[in-house]
Amino acid sequence: MITNTELEYKGNLYPNHIVEFKQDNHNLYFTTENGVVLKITVLRGSVIRFRYATNYIFEPDFSYAIDEEASLGYSVLDVNENETEYTIKTARIHILVDKMTLRIQVSDLEGNIINEDELGFHWEENYEYGGNTVKMSKITQTGESFYGMGDKSTHSNLKGKRVENWVTDSYAYGKDQDPLYKAIPFFIGLNKGKAYGIFFDNSFKTHFDFAHERRNITSFWADGGEMNYYFFYGPDMSTVVGAYSNLTGTPELPPLWALGFHQSKWSYYPESNVKEIAKQFRDLQIPCDAIYLDIDYMDGFRCFTWDKNHFPDPKRMISELEAEGFKTVIMIDPGIKIDRDYWIYNEALENDYFCKRGDGPLMHGKVWPGECNFPDFTNPEVREWWAELYKEFMSDLGVHAVWNDMNEPAVMEVPSKTAPLDTRHDYDGHPCTHRKAHNVYGMQMVRATYEGVKKYVYPKRPFVITRAAYAGTQRYSSTWTGDNVATWEHLWIANVQMQRMCMSGYSFAGSDIGGFAEQPNGELFARWVQLGVFHPFCRVHSSGDHGDQEPWSFGSDITEIVKKFIEIRYQLLPYLYTMFYKYSKDHIPMIKPLVYYDQEDTQTHFRTDEFIFGDQILVCPIQEPNAQGRRMYFPKGRWYDFWTNDSVNGGKERWVTAELDKLPIYIKAGAVIPKYPIQQYIGQVEIKELILDTYFKLGVETSEVYEDAQDGYDYKKGRYSLRNFKLTGKEKSLTIQQFKDGSFITEYETLKFNFHGLPFKIGKVEVDNEEVTLKSVRPNGNNTFHIDKNFTLLHITSK
Known part of the structure; x- marks a missing residue:
C-alpha cells in the first residue's frame, strides 16, 4: 500500500x-504540511x-455550471477531532478526514460507508502547460453500479467503462465511441440500494x-x-x-409548440x-409545429444573412x-466568414471580439x-453583442426559434476537429487558453443566443437548441444528440442516450429521428418515430444526401403508422407539458430509466x-428489424396495456407482441392521464374538454395536470x-x-x-357528495362520462 508520507x-x-x-461558518479548511x-x-x-x-x-472561484438560484442551506453541522481524524456531521451524513493522508470517507448516519477515497487526491505537475493534472481515486464497492455522464453512446450502466469529456464534432459516431458532443462530468453511484452522486466541476x-483499469477503483482526473x-x-x-x-439549474417552461413534432433536413x-x-403536412393531416432551415438559407453560409435567390x-x-x-x-453557427464586405465580420474585428492565438494573431x-x-x-461583452444580432431575425422578420450547430467549435480539415489549444479566451474575466474554455465554448454561445432570442421574442417564451454543451447548459437550451446514423444500432443508442441525458439533469433532449x-x-423510420x-x-x-425523410417518404403504410404515433404525441401534450413543469420546478427528470424508478x-x-x-x-421500443414483439421487463406495480387494457403485474420479464403499427406502451395502475384532441398544430382547435384516461387501482395513486396559456410569462x-x-x-x-391551485381559467x-x-x-355516481343521475353525466358502455371541471370529489360505486 502506498502511504502519503511518500x-x-x-x-x-x-x-x-x-x-x-x-x-469559517460552513467552510472547513484542512492544511497539510506540504501545502x-x-x-x-x-x-x-x-x-x-x-x-x-x-x-x-x-x-478564483468561478463556474459556468452552477445556477445562481440554487437553493442551499443546512440545519446541522458538528465538527469534532480525535487522534487520527476529523469528523463532520450533518443532518444526513458523516464525513471523516484522515489526519495523516487527507483521505475522505462518507457514510450515512447508520455508519454504512457510501463513498471513500482510495489514494484520494493526488496531482502531477504539467511541465508543458503549467498547472497540474489533478486526480482523485475512490474505492469501488462490490456490486456498485454507475450511471449518468451525459450523451455517452454506451451501455447505461458504466461499470467497467472508461470515458472522457471533450466536446467533439463526431459525425456518424458509433456505439461506444467517445467523446461526443457534450461534457457533463456528473455520475451516480449505486450500491446496496443506496445512491450518491459526484459532479466534477472542471471544464x-x-x-x-x-x-475499468482496476476492478475495485473508480477514479477521475482533469x-x-x-x-x-x-x-x-x-x-x-x-x-x-x-x-x-x-445546483446546475433547469430551464423555464418552453412554449407548448416546442413540444410538438418538428421537421428538419439539410x-x-x-x-x-x-x-x-x-402543404404536404396539412394535406395529409400529419400534425407538425415547426419547419427548420439549415445553413443553405444563408448567403454563402454567412450567419444572419439570407440567400435572396432562394x-x-x-x-x-x-x-x-x-x-x-x-x-x-433557423440555424446559426459560430464561425464568422472572413470577408471585408460582411458587416458582422467587420464589427467583430473592430471591437476585438474574435478569439486570438497565444502570440496574438486571430484564431481562424x-x-x-x-x-x-x-x-x-x-x-x-461578446455575448451581449451576439444577443443583439438576433433583433432583426426575431423582431423584424418573425423567426420563432434558433438552432446553434457546430459550436464545439467544429473546425474542418485539422486533426483536432477544433480550435488550437493555445487559443485564448476571456472566461468572464479569468483569462485562459482553449484547454480550459473548449468544453464551455458552445454553452456560452447558446447562452448568448438564448439571451438574444428571449429579449426579442418577448412577450413570448424563447426556444433555443444546441449541439455542444457543458453541465448547466440545460438552463438555456434544448439539445439533440448530433450526427447519428440511420441504423438499428443507432436506434438503440438514441434510447440509451435520452435516458442518460435525463439522469444527467438535461431532460429537454432528443435525437435526429430516422438518423442523420x-x-x-x-x-426503421417507423420504429424510430415510435x-x-x-x-x-x-x-x-x-443529411438529405440519400433521399427524403419526411413522414410520407416510405409509402402509404408507413405514413399511416407515423401519423398515428405523431397524433398520440399531440394527444399526450398536456401530460408532456406537466412532465416539463415538474422537471422545471421540482427537478424531476422527464424520462426515467428503470433503475431510477426502482433502484431496489x-x-x-x-x-x-x-x-x-x-x-x-x-x-x-422495438429495436430490431422484422420484430413482431420482444421480451420486456415490467418494474414494480400493475401496468395496463395502452392498446388492449389488459393488465400485468410487475417484477418480471415477459413476451409482448408489437407488430409494426404497435409499440409496447403500458400505463401505471391508478394513473389519470390527461389528453387533448388531435390538432394539426398548437392552438389550431379550441380545447372543449380535457380528456382524463383513468386506470383503476386497488389502492391510492396521485396524478397532476399542469396547464397555462401555453406561451408567455403570466404563469409566473x-x-x-x-x-x-x-x-x-x-x-x-x-x-x-x-x-x-393557480388562477388560470382553462x-x-x-x-x-x-x-x-x-x-x-357503475351503479351510482356522486359528485361533491350529491348523487347525480347517470343520464346527467352522459355515460356510455365504455365507462366514459363527463363532469364539471370544478368538482372536488367524485365517488363511483357498483350496482
Whole structure:
C-alpha cells in the first residue's frame, strides 16, 4: 500500500499530514504540511463541496455550471477531532478526514460507508502547460453500479467503462465511441440500494474510470484546473439527480409548440420547397409545429444573412408559414466568414471580439463559409453583442426559434476537429487558453443566443437548441444528440442516450429521428418515430444526401403508422407539458430509466431498453428489424396495456407482441392521464374538454395536470392551473379527489373521464357528495362520462 508520507510516487504528488484546521461558518479548511489545502463546504445536509489547492493557493472561484438560484442551506453541522481524524456531521451524513493522508470517507448516519477515497487526491505537475493534472481515486464497492455522464453512446450502466469529456464534432459516431458532443462530468453511484452522486466541476478535458483499469477503483482526473467536486447523497437516486439539477439549474417552461413534432433536413430550400413540405403536412393531416432551415438559407453560409435567390422575402414566407400553423426555426453557427464586405465580420474585428492565438494573431479555421474567425463567447461583452444580432431575425422578420450547430467549435480539415489549444479566451474575466474554455465554448454561445432570442421574442417564451454543451447548459437550451446514423444500432443508442441525458439533469433532449447520416428504410423510420414521440424534443432531421425523410417518404403504410404515433404525441401534450413543469420546478427528470424508478430491484440495474415517460407511462421500443414483439421487463406495480387494457403485474420479464403499427406502451395502475384532441398544430382547435384516461387501482395513486396559456410569462404571476387528482380504488368503489391551485381559467368547462379496468359495473355516481343521475353525466358502455371541471370529489360505486 502506498502511504502519503511518500510525497511522490510514479510522478504523482500526494498530500501529507494535516498541520492546521480552521472553520469559517460552513467552510472547513484542512492544511497539510506540504501545502495542500482541502476546503469542505457544506451546502446542504446531503450536498458537500470538496475543493483542493496545492501550494496553499486556490484558483478564483468561478463556474459556468452552477445556477445562481440554487437553493442551499443546512440545519446541522458538528465538527469534532480525535487522534487520527476529523469528523463532520450533518443532518444526513458523516464525513471523516484522515489526519495523516487527507483521505475522505462518507457514510450515512447508520455508519454504512457510501463513498471513500482510495489514494484520494493526488496531482502531477504539467511541465508543458503549467498547472497540474489533478486526480482523485475512490474505492469501488462490490456490486456498485454507475450511471449518468451525459450523451455517452454506451451501455447505461458504466461499470467497467472508461470515458472522457471533450466536446467533439463526431459525425456518424458509433456505439461506444467517445467523446461526443457534450461534457457533463456528473455520475451516480449505486450500491446496496443506496445512491450518491459526484459532479466534477472542471471544464478542462476530464476523464472517468469506473473500475475499468482496476476492478475495485473508480477514479477521475482533469488535464488542468482544480480538483473541485460536489458530493450528493440520496439514498434515493431521485434525491441525487434532484440535488444535482437544483445546483446546475433547469430551464423555464418552453412554449407548448416546442413540444410538438418538428421537421428538419439539410436543407429545405428554396422557398417553394419549404412551402411544398408545409402543404404536404396539412394535406395529409400529419400534425407538425415547426419547419427548420439549415445553413443553405444563408448567403454563402454567412450567419444572419439570407440567400435572396432562394428566399427573396423571408418575412413574408415566415408570416405565411405561421398562418398555416408552422413556426420557423433557423440555424446559426459560430464561425464568422472572413470577408471585408460582411458587416458582422467587420464589427467583430473592430471591437476585438474574435478569439486570438497565444502570440496574438486571430484564431481562424475552415468551416462551411470557408476561412472563419470565431467570437469569444466567454467574454460577456461578446455575448451581449451576439444577443443583439438576433433583433432583426426575431423582431423584424418573425423567426420563432434558433438552432446553434457546430459550436464545439467544429473546425474542418485539422486533426483536432477544433480550435488550437493555445487559443485564448476571456472566461468572464479569468483569462485562459482553449484547454480550459473548449468544453464551455458552445454553452456560452447558446447562452448568448438564448439571451438574444428571449429579449426579442418577448412577450413570448424563447426556444433555443444546441449541439455542444457543458453541465448547466440545460438552463438555456434544448439539445439533440448530433450526427447519428440511420441504423438499428443507432436506434438503440438514441434510447440509451435520452435516458442518460435525463439522469444527467438535461431532460429537454432528443435525437435526429430516422438518423442523420445514411437512409433508413420504412420499418426503421417507423420504429424510430415510435421512440422519438416519447422523447422530450421530437424532431426528424437528416443529411438529405440519400433521399427524403419526411413522414410520407416510405409509402402509404408507413405514413399511416407515423401519423398515428405523431397524433398520440399531440394527444399526450398536456401530460408532456406537466412532465416539463415538474422537471422545471421540482427537478424531476422527464424520462426515467428503470433503475431510477426502482433502484431496489437489481433486475433494473442493467436494463437499457424500457423507460418511464413522465411518472406513469412505461415504454419499450422495438429495436430490431422484422420484430413482431420482444421480451420486456415490467418494474414494480400493475401496468395496463395502452392498446388492449389488459393488465400485468410487475417484477418480471415477459413476451409482448408489437407488430409494426404497435409499440409496447403500458400505463401505471391508478394513473389519470390527461389528453387533448388531435390538432394539426398548437392552438389550431379550441380545447372543449380535457380528456382524463383513468386506470383503476386497488389502492391510492396521485396524478397532476399542469396547464397555462401555453406561451408567455403570466404563469409566473400565478396564472396557471394545477390539478392534483388523488385516486382511491376499492373492490366495489372508486373515489377521485381533485385539488386545484393557480388562477388560470382553462377554456374548457368539462372533464371527460374514460375509466379503464373498473372491476365493477357503475351503479351510482356522486359528485361533491350529491348523487347525480347517470343520464346527467352522459355515460356510455365504455365507462366514459363527463363532469364539471370544478368538482372536488367524485365517488363511483357498483350496482
